[in-house]
Amino acid sequence: MTGKILVVDDEDRIRKLVRDFLTREGYSVIEAADGEEALNQFDTNPDLKLIILDVMMPKMDGFEVAKRIRKTSKLPIIMLTAKADEDDELQGFDIGVDEYIAKPFSPKILVARVGAVIRRSQTEVEQLDSSNVTEIGGITLDIDAHVVKIDGEEIALSVKEFELLAYFIQNKGIALSRDTILNNVWNYDYFGDARTIDTHVKKLRSKMGDKGNYIKTIWGMGYKFEAE
Numbered sequence: 001m002t003g004k005i006l007v008v009d010d011e012d013r014i015r016k017l018v019r020d021f022l023t024r025e026g027y028s029v030i031e032a033a034d035g036e037e038a039l040n041q042f043d044t045n046p047d048l049k050l051i052i053l054d055v056m057m058p059k060m061d062g063f064e065v066a067k068r069i070r071k072t073s074k075l076p077i078i079m080l081t082a083k084a085d086e087d088d089e090l091q092g093f094d095i096g097v098d099e100y101i102a103k104p105f106s107p108k109i110l111v112a113r114v115g116a117v118i119r120r121s122q123t124e125v126e127q128l129d130s131s132n133v134t135e136i137g138g139i140t141l142d143i144d145a146h147v148v149k150i151d152g153e154e155i156a157l158s159v160k161e162f163e164l165l166a167y168f169i170q171n172k173g174i175a176l177s178r179d180t181i182l183n184n185v186w187n188y189d190y191f192g193d194a195r196t197i198d199t200h201v202k203k204l205r206s207k208m209g210d211k212g213n214y215i216k217t218i219w220g221m222g223y224k225f226e227a228e
């Protein structure tokens with residue numbers, strides 16, 4: 001199995017240990033020594049497959065890093081902690097952490113968990129992609145036919161409006177920044193102004209009628225899709 005993994009821990013020894021075991025299995029590894037650096041690496045590496053994230057770190061702890069990542073991404077996260085504390089584990093799972101491993105840990109077990117979490121994540125994406133017709137809140141989205149119906153009535157959308165609505169529905173309940181939307185719907189090689197998203201959202205809302213209210217504006221950030 002291959003892919004790029006971000007390892008975040010303030011201890012050089014831990015990062016090196018994890019990196020060595022992961023690279024032996026064919027993974028590409030990048031590192032961060034604190035929470036702020038972790039977010040910078042997350043922002044600049046859109047091809048990450050997973051994050052291994054320590055809880056206790058300077059500048060920003062792992063819980064806060066995970067919260068911020070979960071605002072815009074479902075990227076798998078494995079958290080490491082020096083404390084086998086049930087409350088800590090529950091807090092991590094409430095945030096949306098995929099796995100929780102207490103220190104000291106077996107590097108071989110950690111690598112096995114990494115593989116399992118990535119495979120599970122890929123399976124979920126494939127299941128989503130294979131479900132070509134999605135129905136939610138009176139909206140029917142047919143990926144193959146490129147058709148959208150509102151309460152049974154077909155509406156005419158441009159290619160980008162359709163892709164934008166599909167992306168919102170696939171990420172329902174997640175606050176998405178304009179940059180995140182731009183990178184995923186317009187692709188990373190697009191050099192236009194992120195404000196083009198606002199224009200497309202305005203047109204999309206108008207065409208969706210009352211259902212346009214499902215696309216919520218997150219002021220100062222972007223948008224979130226919430227169907228009733």
